[in-house]
Amino acid sequence: MAKKKISESTIRRLSLYYRALSVLEKENHQTVSSKELAKREKLTPAQVRKDLSFFGSFGTRGLGYPVAELRNQVASILGINRLWKVALFGVGNIGSALVSYKEFARQGFRIVKLFDNDQRKIGSNHKGIIISDVRNMNKEIAEANVEIAVIAVPATVAQYIVDDVVDHGIKAILNFAPINLKVPDDVYLRNENMSMELEYLSFAMVNNHTQKRPKV
Amino acid sequence: MAKKKISESTIRRLSLYYRALSVLEKENHQTVSSKELAKREKLTPAQVRKDLSFFGSFGTRGLGYPVAELRNQVASILGINRLWKVALFGVGNIGSALVSYKEFARQGFRIVKLFDNDQRKIGSNHKGIIISDVRNMNKEIAEANVEIAVIAVPATVAQYIVDDVVDHGIKAILNFAPINLKVPDDVYLRNENMSMELEYLSFAMVNNHTQKRPKV
């Protein structure tokens, strides 16, 4: 594989393109220009073209990009043209919300396992999934072919859970706990820090921060 | 005001510093070096020093930074050394989770109003807050002195809600709907796109993407 260096920003923008293309397809557009695509996600046309050009030539000069086809291409680049099995740890406030979060399913992420350590929850059925005892993650993760773990447990126990999850061979983790988790180099870890954006708003307001286009 | 140009990344890292400093303070550390602070949030010491230097000289050579004091300074820079009143729109899966999300409260964001358009929810008490009819936002927002709106309604109606919210004078919006909202230039808008990070993981896995330190 070519292993060119793709920037994080580009990948994040690919998510936006994918979203916009899904809408365009639903709206029955056959083609779309970089200009229109840019407008829909508050980016610049040059940016759109440059991003896509890292992965190939998908457009036609004078015409634009074929919507349906480009959408498939982007899905394939992002790796979401398939099903990813996800295990969710911590069926609390955030965790329960994520189980029903339609957007995940729509993009091929299927939550197939729920884990908790609360005896009152274990064994009960939450939106069609039986909550398992986190201590049984060993065989259950393997049985279900889980590849991604979503961590929605309290910050105080997140590291322990992650250590276990890593021990059981999971290589991709999405963390909602407000803590910096340690994982080996070969494990992909992303953090979802919901207060960070609120803090950004707060900063902007108290500083009259003249905002550029948000960096995606 | 000096109006120096502070980058978005720097502000996002300030959130991380704040978090780390809170932990350090709880652990009774008097001072902390840029090295230690960097280690705790997977950054580099130079980055930490540079970021802080944009706002002043908070450290002592040979010693490091005074934990408690720096934490206050950072809070003050971020504008979270005060209470922000927040209204939440959409008491669905995500919305309900956010009401109980401790981290918001801990950083000075208090959800004081809940709005929905579902007659079955309106009037009911959700974690101590009565859910209001979204059509009454006019007087309720003003009465409660709300300054920040959190949007957790379905993507299909998000733009309508936001238009109203903006009409009623709100200048800061945190959006959880997976859609690109249009707001006037003087309104701060940030998006929380939870599937984006999952897509990043997916991309990384299918591409064996050699990951740098995630960009905050």
Add this chain to the structure above:
DNA sequence: CTCGGTTTGTGAACGTTTTCACATGTTTCC
């Protein structure tokens, strides 16, 4: 089949952010 209008793909220029490297200052220890 040519012309005018479009729009891509992409090196090169530009701007921004990160990292480096070191002078400066503080503390600790003998």
Add this chain to the structure above:
DNA sequence: GGAAACATGTGAAAACGTTCACAAACCGAG
């Protein structure tokens, strides 16, 4: 009180990401 260790603050250099600008390619009309 001097030396060694430590750690900040910051210009300058390097790396990185974005925008520019234009040649190349395609479309549709006449």
